[in-house]
Amino acid sequence: MGCGGSKKPAQPKVYDPTPDPITGLTEKDREMIVDSWKIIGSRSAIKQNALEFFLMLFAAYPYVQNYFGIFKNKQLSELRTSPKMRVHAASVFYYINSYVENIEDTETFMGLAEKMAVAHIARGITVEEFEKVRIVYVKFLPTVLGNKCTPSLEAAWDKLLKTQNAVFIMLAEEGSSDGDGSGGAESGSG
Amino acid sequence: MGCGGSKKPAQPKVYDPTPDPITGLTEKDREMIVDSWKIIGSRSAIKQNALEFFLMLFAAYPYVQNYFGIFKNKQLSELRTSPKMRVHAASVFYYINSYVENIEDTETFMGLAEKMAVAHIARGITVEEFEKVRIVYVKFLPTVLGNKCTPSLEAAWDKLLKTQNAVFIMLAEEGSSDGDGSGGAESGSG
Numbered sequence: 001m002g003c004g005g006s007k008k009p010a011q012p013k014v015y016d017p018t019p020d021p022i023t024g025l026t027e028k029d030r031e032m033i034v035d036s037w038k039i040i041g042s043r044s045a046i047k048q049n050a051l052e053f054f055l056m057l058f059a060a061y062p063y064v065q066n067y068f069g070i071f072k073n074k075q076l077s078e079l080r081t082s083p084k085m086r087v088h089a090a091s092v093f094y095y096i097n098s099y100v101e102n103i104e105d106t107e108t109f110m111g112l113a114e115k116m117a118v119a120h121i122a123r124g125i126t127v128e129e130f131e132k133v134r135i136v137y138v139k140f141l142p143t144v145l146g147n148k149c150t151p152s153l154e155a156a157w158d159k160l161l162k163t164q165n166a167v168f169i170m171l172a173e174e175g176s177s178d179g180d181g182s183g184g185a186e187s188g189s190g
Numbered sequence: 191m192g193c194g195g196s197k198k199p200a201q202p203k204v205y206d207p208t209p210d211p212i213t214g215l216t217e218k219d220r221e222m223i224v225d226s227w228k229i230i231g232s233r234s235a236i237k238q239n240a241l242e243f244f245l246m247l248f249a250a251y252p253y254v255q256n257y258f259g260i261f262k263n264k265q266l267s268e269l270r271t272s273p274k275m276r277v278h279a280a281s282v283f284y285y286i287n288s289y290v291e292n293i294e295d296t297e298t299f300m301g302l303a304e305k306m307a308v309a310h311i312a313r314g315i316t317v318e319e320f321e322k323v324r325i326v327y328v329k330f331l332p333t334v335l336g337n338k339c340t341p342s343l344e345a346a347w348d349k350l351l352k353t354q355n356a357v358f359i360m361l362a363e364e365g366s367s368d369g370d371g372s373g374g375a376e377s378g379s380g
Contacts, residue, residue, distance in 0.1 A: 043291060047298065087301030091288065098284040101233060108237065111277030119309070 022106045023163045029156035030103045036153055037100045040144050041093060049144055050089035055080060056143075057136045064129055099160065110167060117168040121175055127168045134161035212296045213353045219346035220293045226343055227290045230334050231283060239334055240279035245270060246333075247326045254319055289350065300357060307358040311365055317358045324351035 015028040025033070040049050055076050058065040066072045070084055079085040095116060102108040120130070138158050142149040205218040215223070230239050245266050248255040256262045260274055269275040285306060292298040310320070328348050332339040 046291075047295075083297055083301060087298055087305065090292075090298055091302060091305055094284065094288040094291070097287075098281065101236075101284070102280075105237075107273055108277055108280055111273060112281060115277065115281055 020106055022110060024159050025103070025156065025163075028152075029159060032150075032153045032156045033103055033160060034100060036141070036145055036148065036157075037097070039148070040141075041097050041100065045144075046093050046097075047086060047090045050093035051080065051086055052143070053093070053137065053140045054085065054089040056140050057133060060136050060139075061132045064132055067123075067125060067129065099164075103160075110163075113164040113167040114171065116164065117171045121168070121172050127165055127172060130161075130165045130168050134158065134165060137161060210296055212300060214349050215293070215346065215353075218342075219349060222340075222343045222346045223293055223350060224290060226331070226335055226338070226347075227287070229338070230331075231287050231290065235334075236283050236287070237276060237280045240283035241270065241276055242333070243283070243327065243330045244275065244279040246330050247323060250326050250329075251322045254322055257313075257315060257319065289354075293350075300353075303354040303357040304361060306354065307361045311358070311362050317355055317362060320351075320355045320358050324348065324355060327351060 015026065015031075017026055017028075019026050019029075040046070058071075058076060058079070065074075065079075068088070071079055071082075074082070095112070098112055099109055102112065117130075138154050138161075141154055141157060145153070205216065205221075207216055207218075209216050209219075230236070248261075248266060248269070255264075255269075258278070261269055261272075264272070285302070288302055289299055292302065307320075328344050328351075331344055331347060335343070
């Protein structure tokens with residue numbers, strides 16, 4: 001008003017900088033995760049992206065592949081066309097989808113991370129493997145997102161996966177200290 | 191053309207009546223499942239719907255509740271506000287979401303059903319419990335969908351869950367015949 005003819009640029013969105021007290025994710029982090037997931041987890045691409053992620057993981061850390069009896073000692077080229085590999089990879093990315101869907105609902109997000117941890121601890125998987133997943137996932141982001149991938153986006157996803165892994169460590173320690181390695185989200189005492 | 195003024199009704203969509211050879215779902219079945227899931231599994235309602243479904247399941251078959259160590263002998267009113275109950279229910283409905291996302295990709299759908307079966311067989315759950323889930327899920331549909339729920343929609347979902355349960359029976363029989371009840375999708379021989 002009173003400035004006829006001058007076009008003001010749209011006001012940049014002001015984000016609440018307060019990190020979530022449990023996940024550490026800020027409003028901007030959460031928005032970046034949700035936006036990037038629209039590409040990574042899009043209905044048409046999620047299964048192929050999931051497969052490429054697992055091939056990257058196994059290429060970087062071949063020992064992780066050997067945790068999967070059915071994938072042990074197989075060539076990556078063989079896994080690329082394996083229906084079992086596609087299904088396992090897809091199921092993991094559908095689980096990440098449930099994280100993203102609950103990025104604003106910390107209680108559910110933490111509960112889902114707990115279920116993921118309990119199921120894997122029961123199979124003898126340790127936080128070392130989950131750390132490999134985190135490291136490779138961050139490297140995988142630019143392969144899908146290209147120039148839409150920024151350091152702050154990588155940092156946001158890293159924070160999410162670090163939170164998941166913190167839950168893992170906590171539960172693994174509880175399991176080893178109470179001497180009950182039986183696992184099973186439904187048989188827990190919580 | 192040549193019929194000025196008369197409005198023709200839109201042509202009803204013609205569906206391919208051929209059932210998928212593995213799931214038995216027709217094109218119309220799949221469309222009905224996807225359309226109804228937009229309501230049942232909508233982002234804003236999925237967690238509440240999941241909770242209501244589990245409360246219905248436990249009300250109808252209290253013994254199923256006792257398969258969950260952490261829910262055993264609890265009042266339904268207590269479970270309604272339990273964060274663990276909400277998370278477990280949500281994770282099941284997010285898994286159903288992955289079925290719906292793959293309703294046109296039978297190979298992935300069957301692979302996801304297999305993973306679901308293997309994980310539950312490993313915990314000592316039998317097809318009897320999965321049959322209870324199927325029966326209650328079909329009864330749950332009208333409570334969410336109201337007059338959008340039709341007998342043919344119920345039949346479509348029933349077919350989907352029967353297919354899942356057929357996978358369960360097949361794997362449970364394989365497990366008992368080869369004497370290896372260890373389970374674990376990743377340790378299987380397939």
